[in-house]
Amino acid sequence: MYNLQQILLYVSSLAAVALAVFVFIKNKKNTVSVSFAGLCAASFLWLFSYARMLTASFETVSVWIKSGTAGMILVPAFSMFFILSFIKAPVKKITLWVTAVITVIFTALVLFSDLFINRVTINDWGPYPRAGELHFLFIIYSVFIILFALHKAYKYIKSDDITSIKKYKVIYIILTYCLFTVLFIFDSLFFYNIFKFEPITHLTMLFCLSTAALIISNYNLANLKVLSIKLVIFLFMLLLVLSITSHIAKFSNNIFLSNLFTFLLTISCFMLYKRIILKAEDLLLAKSKHYQNLLLHAASGMAQEHNLERLLKLIAIIVLKTIKVNFVAIFLENKEQNNFEIKILRSFSSSANELLFSYDYEHPFINYIRHKENPFLFDEIPQYIANSVVLPFKVALVIPSFYEGVKGFMVIGEKNNKDIFTRDDINIFKMLARQTSLAMGNCLFFDEYKQAQEKIFTAEKLASIGGLAEGVAHQIRNRLHQFSVLTGDLKYEIIDCLKQNKEIADNKNLTETFDYLTKISESLETNVKKTNDVVSSILNYAKIESKQLMFEHFKFGEIVDLSFELLSAKHKITDMGNLKIIRNFKDDSTVFAVQAHMMEIVYNLIDNAYEAICEKHNILTGENLKNFVPEIAITLSKKDKITTIHISDNGIGVKEENLSKIFVPFFTTKSSTKSGTGIGMYIVKRIIVENLKGRIWIESTYMHGTDIFIELPNI
Amino acid sequence: MRQLPISNLILRLSVRKKILIVDDEEEILAFMARFLKRLEIDSITAISGEEAIELYKKNTFDCVLLDIHLGGMSGVEVLKNLKKMDPKVKAMIITGNICSDLKTDVHNLGVLDYIQKPIDLSDFKEKILTYINNQ
Numbered sequence: 001m002y003n004l005q006q007i008l009l010y011v012s013s014l015a016a017v018a019l020a021v022f023v024f025i026k027n028k029k030n031t032v033s034v035s036f037a038g039l040c041a042a043s044f045l046w047l048f049s050y051a052r053m054l055t056a057s058f059e060t061v062s063v064w065i066k067s068g069t070a071g072m073i074l075v076p077a078f079s080m081f082f083i084l085s086f087i088k089a090p091v092k093k094i095t096l097w098v099t100a101v102i103t104v105i106f107t108a109l110v111l112f113s114d115l116f117i118n119r120v121t122i123n124d125w126g127p128y129p130r131a132g133e134l135h136f137l138f139i140i141y142s143v144f145i146i147l148f149a150l151h152k153a154y155k156y157i158k159s160d161d162i163t164s165i166k167k168y169k170v171i172y173i174i175l176t177y178c179l180f181t182v183l184f185i186f187d188s189l190f191f192y193n194i195f196k197f198e199p200i201t202h203l204t205m206l207f208c209l210s211t212a213a214l215i216i217s218n219y220n221l222a223n224l225k226v227l228s229i230k231l232v233i234f235l236f237m238l239l240l241v242l243s244i245t246s247h248i249a250k251f252s253n254n255i256f257l258s259n260l261f262t263f264l265l266t267i268s269c270f271m272l273y274k275r276i277i278l279k280a281e282d283l284l285l286a287k288s289k290h291y292q293n294l295l296l297h298a299a300s301g302m303a304q305e306h307n308l309e310r311l312l313k314l315i316a317i318i319v320l321k322t323i324k325v326n327f328v329a330i331f332l333e334n335k336e337q338n339n340f341e342i343k344i345l346r347s348f349s350s351s352a353n354e355l356l357f358s359y360d361y362e363h364p365f366i367n368y369i370r371h372k373e374n375p376f377l378f379d380e381i382p383q384y385i386a387n388s389v390v391l392p393f394k395v396a397l398v399i400p401s402f403y404e405g406v407k408g409f410m411v412i413g414e415k416n417n418k419d420i421f422t423r424d425d426i427n428i429f430k431m432l433a434r435q436t437s438l439a440m441g442n443c444l445f446f447d448e449y450k451q452a453q454e455k456i457f458t459a460e461k462l463a464s465i466g467g468l469a470e471g472v473a474h475q476i477r478n479r480l481h482q483f484s485v486l487t488g489d490l491k492y493e494i495i496d497c498l499k500q501n502k503e504i505a506d507n508k509n510l511t512e513t514f515d516y517l518t519k520i521s522e523s524l525e526t527n528v529k530k531t532n533d534v535v536s537s538i539l540n541y542a543k544i545e546s547k548q549l550m551f552e553h554f555k556f557g558e559i560v561d562l563s564f565e566l567l568s569a570k571h572k573i574t575d576m577g578n579l580k581i582i583r584n585f586k587d588d589s590t591v592f593a594v595q596a597h598m599m600e601i602v603y604n605l606i607d608n609a610y611e612a613i614c615e616k617h618n619i620l621t622g623e624n625l626k627n628f629v630p631e632i633a634i635t636l637s638k639k640d641k642i643t644t645i646h647i648s649d650n651g652i653g654v655k656e657e658n659l660s661k662i663f664v665p666f667f668t669t670k671s672s673t674k675s676g677t678g679i680g681m682y683i684v685k686r687i688i689v690e691n692l693k694g695r696i697w698i699e700s701t702y703m704h705g706t707d708i709f710i711e712l713p714n715i
Numbered sequence: 716m717r718q719l720p721i722s723n724l725i726l727r728l729s730v731r732k733k734i735l736i737v738d739d740e741e742e743i744l745a746f747m748a749r750f751l752k753r754l755e756i757d758s759i760t761a762i763s764g765e766e767a768i769e770l771y772k773k774n775t776f777d778c779v780l781l782d783i784h785l786g787g788m789s790g791v792e793v794l795k796n797l798k799k800m801d802p803k804v805k806a807m808i809i810t811g812n813i814c815s816d817l818k819t820d821v822h823n824l825g826v827l828d829y830i831q832k833p834i835d836l837s838d839f840k841e842k843i844l845t846y847i848n849n850q
Contacts, residue, residue: 484833
């Protein structure tokens with residue numbers, strides 16, 4: 001019952017509906033998709049009715065003819081609406097109204113009179129309507145309005161204010177509609193029963209609709225040149241195969257052989273076609289292939305760049321120079337400011353290279369990009385978002401990169417030769433984005449790695465200084481050992497000599513000499529001890545420095561107790577006497593620092609305080625001495641971010657001229673008989689500043705006392 | 716003699732104490748010997764670890780005064796060898812830095828005491844006399 005023509009018509013009509021639905025899902029409701037839906041509906045009515053008409057009974061055939069022709073009349077009108085809405089052309093309302101009225105008049109003519117169609121021709125493939133007296137008006141009218149729309153579209157692409165991708169789309173639509181118009185007129189001629197073969201309406205309409213749907217839905221379009229070449233080659237191949245096979249079928253008697261030959265020929269021609277197409281593409285797209293390859297190479301080389309700033313510059317320049325685009329800008333997330341900042345902007349007109357832009361997290365553009373995985377054309381962005389993007393250039397392509405770690409996106413301007421970004425381009429950029437993100441991740445990692453390396457290096461340096469100090473100390477001690485031994489030798493030799501030669505005591509001169517020698521040996525002994533103390537304190541410091549010590553909370557009181565214990569051990573005092581120790585902190589007050597460091601600090605300061613008190617004690621006489629109550633006060637106070645330790649004594653104090661030298665290494669005012677090495681305060685300062693990141697200062701008045709203040713950061 | 720502890724004890728009581736001094740500096744050896752002589756302690760000196768071991772084989776000593784830093788064999792090695800020969804060996808160690816020099820464990824090698832360099836003679840005298848008198 002059904003013939004091929006009818007099946008194709010059914011398929012086309014259903015396809016029209018499907019395309020309408022597709023466009024609606026893809027693009028939501030706007031004038032373009034609504035007018036396109038109208039066009040589809042009209043096409044459906046037209047094609048479906050004509051399909052029914054082919055096999056309708058004599059009674060119903062006129063009904064299908066009328067409804068189908070009504071649909072056909074609507075097609076040019078909706079086509080015009082569609083084109084005009086697509087290019088957003090400003091159209092006077094009167095134009096639309098006139099079109100609508102004329103369309104209604106024609107529809108009325110079809111439905112209620114014989115002036116448009118008055119008879120049915122019964123062809124061998126089925127019935128077809130016959131044109132009435134006024135049908136020619138419809139042809140003129142449809143050609144006119146479609147040309148009107150195409151003229152508008154042409155004017156549109158000639159204007160400057162248009163992106164190249166949009167231009168490309170409009171060119172596609174114009175070409176499609178030119179073809180459509182020709183075929184539509186050709187189809188209309190069937191109404192005059194001129195041709196003996198079947199009309200090809202369904203093909204025309206389906207082609208037209210699907211092209212439009214693809215264009216609306218932002219499908220990446222093939223290069224026009226490539227497409228036309230493909231078409232020509234395809235037609236040539238088709239003709240070749242058809243002619244050869246028909247000839248063979250004509251002259252050969254063996255059906256099997258001719259079929260086999262046809263099969264083989266078709267297959268081989270298909271393969272040949274593919275190869276030729278590839279070659280043609282290579283030739284035609286040589287330029288874009290070239291930069292695509294360059295970009296690929298660049299992408300793989302990026303991992304070797306470890307400096308983020310240089311990497312970004314590199315990417316921008318590569319993209320700018322190889323593709324030859326207007327401008328390139330890279331935005332990176334700035335987590336502190338909660339926005340995306342422009343990190344680099346490179347353009348052909350170098351004036352704008354220093355501009356600053358940033359988009360907040362909440363910016364609609366950022367929100368839109370966040371949901372995109374792949375590069376996309378700026379034209380795809382809804383209008384209100386596109387309007388919110390303020391850049392001094394026309395953006396063509398946006399390449400988001402929201403992988404782990406580095407988040408950001410790149411925007412690229414139009415190509416200088418106004419070509420569009422093809423699907424291949426976008427694929428390349430997709431890969432580039434991934435590589436870039438990896439490379440940037442590398443950079444960040446490398447930065448961290450470098451910082452870690454520096455830390456390790458500092459630690460190693462300290463350790464090696466520690467090791468060096470230890471070695472030097474060892475050598476010095478060995479020498480000192482010898483000194484000590486020889487001094488002892490001298491000392492005991494003198495004692496022995498005096499014991500054995502009693503007569504020396506009688507000789508005044510000899511006695512003086514021996515007394516002098518004894519003094520020398522004693523002086524040597526003290527000096528050896530003092531030198532050893534210096535070595536020990538350096539060694540001790542090196543040891544503190546080289547150890548990887550932990551910051552922790554610990555009780556300050558314990559440190560103070562231990563320091564006083566050490567103090568009494570050092571000065572061999574069993575009883576602190578009338579020394580008053582004031583502790584201005586709670587027993588459970590804690591400090592956050594390195595325990596060994598704090599021990600060194602507190603011990604050194606208390607030791608200094610004690611020695612200052614002893615010195616004052618030695619100087620004072622009479623009443624003053626009686627009234628002198630030695631006092632060491634230790635205060636610990638904490639504010640939200642800073643811990644302050646204040647150690648004060650009422651000892652001898654520091655003369656004003658010496659205050660500035662307190663922290664200078666090997667500076668000491670202590671008399672040489674004491675064990676002062678002059679390195680204690682220096683070490684304390686270094687520990688506080690370098691290890692604990694705090695600060696220390698001194699306030700002192702000679703003969704009144706000294707105040708030492710230490711500030712440590714709380715973490 | 717070593718097989719006869721009682722006769723050994725008698726001998727020791729009657730004889731002056733004898734100490735082996737090991738150091739690689741001759742001046743120090745000479746002084747130490749003199750210093751001990753003043754304390755009425757006999758001593759034999761050895762300039763190296765090897766010599767010390769040889770001497771220890773031939774003689775009996777109440778104590779070994781041993782510098783950890785020696786030219787060839789280290790003090791610790793010497794002490795280990797002596798310990799093998801005579802499990803009852805007693806030694807005083809002279810060292811620059813107790814913590815860093817004695818990384819190997821010498822606790823079970825019969826160490827009486829450590830003497831830190833540079834030597835404090837009065838301290839040393841006290842230590843050695845305490846030990847000798849207690850024996």
